[in-house]
Amino acid sequence: MSEKGWSQLWLDYESKISKNDGETADKVSVAVKGFDADNRVIKSAERELKKALADLDITVVLEKDSDISKEGYTVKGCAELSQNDEYKETVGNSEVAVIVKASDENGALYGAFQLIRSKLTKEDVATINVSKAPSNPLRMMNHWDNMDGSIERGYSGRSFFYENDNIVINKRTVDYARFMASVGINGIVINNVNVKWAASDLITIRFFDKVKELSDIFEDYGIKLYLSLNFASPIELGGLEVCDPLDSGVIKWWENKIKEVYDHLPNLGGFLVKADSEGRPGPFTYGRTQADGANMLGDIIANYGGIIIWRCFVYNCTQDWRDTKTDRARAGYDYFKDLDGQYHDNVILQIKNGPMDFQIREPISPLLGGLTRTNQMLEVQIAQEYTGHQIDLCYLIPMFKEVLGFKTYCQTENDTVADVVSGRTMGNKLAGMAAVINTGNDYNWTGNDLAAANLYGFGRLAFDTDLSSEEIAREWVRLTFDLDKELEDKLVDMLLCSREIYEKYSSPLGIGWMVTPGDHYGPSVDGYEYSRWGTYHRADHLGLGVDRTDKGTGYAQQYYKPNADMYNDPKTCPENLLLFFHHIPYTWKLKSGKTLIQYIYDVHFEGYEEARELANSWKAFEGKVPQRTFNCVSHRFELQVNNAHEWCDQVNSYFYRKSGIEDELKRPIF
């Protein structure tokens, strides 16, 4: 990955331009109706259309239509337009005409990208007929980039935003904004939630000019820039003694600071805050609630139209492993549920999909929908921290679909997570989805070329939660590569089964955390077992799993009744979460009739075998994808096979050594 430059990902217009015509004439015409033709976002839409459709004789009309919902659009090709007369003059002699209507500029841009996708995937744009409005008002990417250029949990090189404590802006920055807009992202947090070192200065004069420049680039593509905030700024920057959110000096300091920030960055979306978490300072230090902290900032930033996104990742990270009463899974709910209704209108809680931390399989956080009077958004992680470091293939959209489809029972209908985080459940306007992003300055942006499916997929899913995992995968494959139907199907299949394969060879049945401490790649069954992180599997010679029922930590009771009851009983608990909720003997019979221990052996051998099959399947793509991509992905599959091998043998050997129970099939266990 030491190549210079960067790929065009799913917007590789050049490679998709039809070469049949010889050189492409500039026959694309874009007409603007009702919008200000000089608007920066409209101009971006026009620019994209002209580049992407360069080999078509086409006129595209971008037209304002206030009946369409916010950021929504309708795109119709001439073959679908009944009242083409209306546009006759505009489209002139173009072979094809497409009308993009939208309520606002972002809608127009998204409509343009819809048309571009249609063209790039070789559909007949004359027959296009799509109406869409985004499922979620907020569709955000969170960067964990540090200003020294490192990226926390980054697996794709260094940051393309920062180098040596400075902000870097170049053509790559613009391309990044284009890619994000093309999948509907409208908010980006540009710095690590763990605000460290120089990043504390992002809200000072030292960096305002550069942040403004970046913000302007984002604005061209309808994206708002957000900053992660250091809650201790009054101390670190202001020289105050405290950062108590109810201290009048602290409030005054923030009033001045936020005014100063908005004087320089009038379009700033707001702040993301990780407080009282994993060693970060926060309101708890001063005996204040999380709401006290969030509202104080929210009230000040409200004057500038900004919002406060407050992360709910608060738990005791100095737990004693001997303590079986404390349960990290409970922490989010325990800390935040009682404050439901106390958060102000421009404050939104950002809630991780599961109660622990981005494991390959977790139950859905009971805070989602557990809070009924609080703005809330879903946080997922496409950076593959626990899911293979963008070495192992792990297409995460199926996981996110499961999360979104989960019925919370917070009310009788419109009660899925998708309903809750979109604002449909409570009718709130501040709602949405955020992903911890998987990008870096590698040529291919995401380390593994195939990991770009998660980057693309998250955006598309956040915009349209009704899309299926397969639809998204297929779109991405078609946009990125140029494959025949058979290989396209194969690649889509590989993506679709990849998460389950990773799950099979890693930790079993929802228990999680059997990863190498710190690094989080590869197995270490006991790595987190005697740690302070609240992450235990409690395996002994008879069984394993954590009792989170009403007889155990009581975590299961944080759900609404039908779910609580389902999880509480090992017979009704979904088996893929069995060990998350229950301590189960090795001899327990699963629904298949297999014992737990035999299942562990079988599924690990299976996962390893399937990882080898994945690697093997990729061989068919040589010559069918760019050689660079082929080599990069091949190398990663090699590493994945080794990883799966280690997982399989270590987990099986661990449980064999502990249980003393032989594999019925006598396969090699060590």
Added chain:
Amino acid sequence: MSEKGWSQLWLDYESKISKNDGETADKVSVAVKGFDADNRVIKSAERELKKALADLDITVVLEKDSDISKEGYTVKGCAELSQNDEYKETVGNSEVAVIVKASDENGALYGAFQLIRSKLTKEDVATINVSKAPSNPLRMMNHWDNMDGSIERGYSGRSFFYENDNIVINKRTVDYARFMASVGINGIVINNVNVKWAASDLITIRFFDKVKELSDIFEDYGIKLYLSLNFASPIELGGLEVCDPLDSGVIKWWENKIKEVYDHLPNLGGFLVKADSEGRPGPFTYGRTQADGANMLGDIIANYGGIIIWRCFVYNCTQDWRDTKTDRARAGYDYFKDLDGQYHDNVILQIKNGPMDFQIREPISPLLGGLTRTNQMLEVQIAQEYTGHQIDLCYLIPMFKEVLGFKTYCQTENDTVADVVSGRTMGNKLAGMAAVINTGNDYNWTGNDLAAANLYGFGRLAFDTDLSSEEIAREWVRLTFDLDKELEDKLVDMLLCSREIYEKYSSPLGIGWMVTPGDHYGPSVDGYEYSRWGTYHRADHLGLGVDRTDKGTGYAQQYYKPNADMYNDPKTCPENLLLFFHHIPYTWKLKSGKTLIQYIYDVHFEGYEEARELANSWKAFEGKVPQRTFNCVSHRFELQVNNAHEWCDQVNSYFYRKSGIEDELKRPIF
């Protein structure tokens, strides 16, 4: 430890000066006979005597006596001198006279320090009567300091030799040399055996001036400076393609390079080389033997009187944990035994005390004495890498005494390790002991003030292997503190039992390696179990330990017969090494009648309890030692108690969870 400055360790003359006389007159007189009074080492001896004895009315005669063995001395006080007449004129009217005779300048300096120790520990110097000659010709300290100021396995702050890729020389450097000379050290390797970054340039013009300056300071105290060498220097510095030791271009390069080095550093002792180890380049890369590599350098450096110290820490560090045939313990012997007799006269192999890596308990390396026609020296580690990071108290001299006292059976007599490494066994001149040093730029030099007992003790032991652990401990306590008899005894006792306490609460019966990977502090029972490092305990539900008998890896057979037989049979194997040599069922009865599993439980509870007692004992020292020392050590004992607690509970829980066998005493196991 952020205090400025540094302590005077066991040479705190100021604090030991008798204050009864009011001010101390300058009544010390030093006379030199037979030596050149301007010799730098003699002048150092004189300087030390004048400072240390400043409150005595005394004359010390430093006299050359060629009948005394190399670096040896006799020190006699006037009360013991029968033929005082001979010195009457010299000593004049001094109240006391002491005659130090020595064969050479180093002997005179060591004699002077012998006298100083006597004075500082409040003995009557008039009655001193000691004759000593060093047990070992080479008595060395190995620094693992990097030129960026970091120290590999350093637990006492940063390097005092380096900062930002430069060599730092100041008054502390001089004090360091004084301290080392005071305990008889005569060789110091100033840079990490893993020669990295700027350290490769230590043999270039970039650093010659500074190294020479350092070398001069050492020379003042009879110490030779050595450098760790990067075997790949011909490539890294010379731009050659290879560093093959038999390549004529490579040999030529080294000839020129070593000439250049000695042109600038005429007193350089030689080079220490870690080749083909843990990723370091070496002769194996080119299909050459370790002897080929060592002899090539040895032959060149012989022209300048230098020596090559070649480390024997060569093993396969990419082992597959599934492989039970390969045994890291075997590696040193397997790689080096066949080359016995092939090493040239100015090459010496530096052999770690055990076959693995500085664990709290290991058998003695079978290479020691296994080689009978090769210069060899013993390497130990006073940096407490695996023995508590200079947080936990662990006085290591008892371990070194065991090593030295080990009967190898390489011949019928003079066959202990002490005999072998001193040169007595084979009559070789190049022989000795080296320690990986435990110092840094902390005020107290060693992180924990009490860890200085290892620094002091190693030097004293290398000089005089007949000294007992207790004698050394008592000397150090008396020199360092000013305690009444009861507290002195208590502190000596604490030191003497500390290694066993650490052993009790950490990994049982010689198995080792149950430490946190990488860091090596604190427990992680499985931390190295599935790794590539060759470090396994092989615990399953029935038992644990590594079969290294003739039925297993065969390691036990690397010893001479009586030892081989003893280790091969679990009934005769010393129990403290039982799990190193044998895979033993939990229900195995130890000699005490206890089962193995019950022993594991008991010894861990005991170790934790005894760690608490240590911490408790220290409370009595408040007000009796400097408050800074008291606080520093108190804090470390607090941490040690936590560490012992974790070890105890994790090891016990691990084996309970694995064996399913209850503690007979029903103590809390998790």
